[in-house]
Amino acid sequence: MALTEIDRNLLKRCVAREPGAWKDFVDRFMGLFTHVIHHTAHARSVRISQEDIDDLCAEVFVRLLADDFAVLRRFQGRSSLATYLTVIARRIVVREMSQRRFAEAMGHVNARMASLDQAHVNSNEQQR
Numbered sequence: 001m002a003l004t005e006i007d008r009n010l011l012k013r014c015v016a017r018e019p020g021a022w023k024d025f026v027d028r029f030m031g032l033f034t035h036v037i038h039h040t041a042h043a044r045s046v047r048i049s050q051e052d053i054d055d056l057c058a059e060v061f062v063r064l065l066a067d068d069f070a071v072l073r074r075f076q077g078r079s080s081l082a083t084y085l086t087v088i089a090r091r092i093v094v095r096e097m098s099q100r101r102f103a104e105a106m107g108h109v110n111a112r113m114a115s116l117d118q119a120h121v122n123s124n125e126q127q128r
Contacts, residue, residue: 007081015069026061029085033060036089046097059096060089 013021037056041048
């Protein structure tokens with residue numbers, strides 16, 4: 001599917017920073033990003049809360065805003081804007097989920113190591 005005139009104008013308005021353009025963009029694609037988050041979490045067997053969904057959606061929007069809309073400026077119109085944004089959002093969400101999973105694992109390891117260290121200290125004190 002090709003780029004629609006509505007999306008072409010919306011994209012042009014956002015990049016030109018026209019008043020109300022970003023709000024219109026958010027209103028148009030919020031549901032798409034929420035769907036991408038749910039689908040990605042389901043596909044990766046990751047349980048997510050509403051807070052996680054809000055955080056991930058905010059991260060997608062932050063990345064779209066980064067470097068003066070660099071992601072939107074790179075859009076070449078070879079597909080629909082929704083298709084392009086779906087791919088972008090999925091990549092962001094997968095990266096964020098992977099980083100969070102890694103951080104949780106490291107936090108668990110650090111907490112476990114701290115408790116093991118404390119147990120080791122306690123056992124040394126008892127041996128004295």
